[in-house]
Amino acid sequence: MNCLCAECRGRRDQGMEAWPGAGAPAVLRIESVREVGNWGLNFTWNDTHSTGIYTWEILREWDEGRSAEAAGHE
DSSP states (O other), rough: HHHHSSHHHHOOOOOOOOOOOTTSSSSSSSEEEEEEEETTEEEEEESSSOOOEEHHHHHHHHHHHHHHHHHHOO
């Protein structure tokens, strides 16, 4: 839902769901990860989607959000 590639961002900007698309697997999962310089990570998903760079800053923000959410449910 938070994919950073141009295709998914464009779909969200048009009010459409970014995932699942036609023929998407029932469960989305990461197949491989590669570091992109000092910028962050690039994931290849099991739907063969592999564009977008997830910056370290964005990944930290998402982790902090999950940590805060989990703390509120204790």
